[in-house]
Amino acid sequence: GPKVLQIPSHQIIDMGQMVTLNCDPVSNHLYFYWYKQILGQQMEFLVNFYNGKVMEKSKLFKDQFSVERPDGSYFTLKIQPTALEDSAVYFCASSFGRRSGNTLYFGEGSRLIVV
């Protein structure tokens, strides 16, 4: 099926530093999403993005978070500065359209450990 690629797969970072998580979505998809999953817990929506703009963000999407997709390249999630509670697996997803039946395709996740 369609593949979403995420880089890096793992990253360990000192608290307070900046981290950028990269996502290469499915090539003809137009809508992009980030989800957060703390170990053993459910998938939680962070943000979605379309046409260069954030469409919706949850209360988990703190002021230290930002997303962008410059010039159709990677869709990125930046956290600056990082905090201990940001340790989680971050999943990127993309979809072709957001009409009824919108199906999201997920990457394999970026495991972030903040120490």
Place this chain on the structure above:
Amino acid sequence: GDSVTQTEGQVALSEEDFLTIHCNYSASGYPTLFWYVQYPGEGPQLLFRASRDKEKGSSRGFEATYDKGTTSFHLRKASVQESDSAVYYCALSDGGTGANTGKLTFGHGTILRVHP
């Protein structure tokens, strides 16, 4: 807001047992309902979806029927295999029409362990 409730947190079965994982939802409007499966170290993969009342989704022997009356989308499989061991998520999409943005809202997930 929208929500999805999965009753079972963990299910342990033997091969060839019958599986049921209960899913109920709460949403305004007419959501699309999904079952996703997640294997260790991977992202969730779509199992199947259903968009209309009484529509049955199915894949790999798993099935669920959209029931608007009881707001349910229970996952069933007649005979599970060890390879079915994974985490199963029920989810809904607000469909992205009007002011909705098409995001998925997930249930807490059900860990399925199938023993040989």
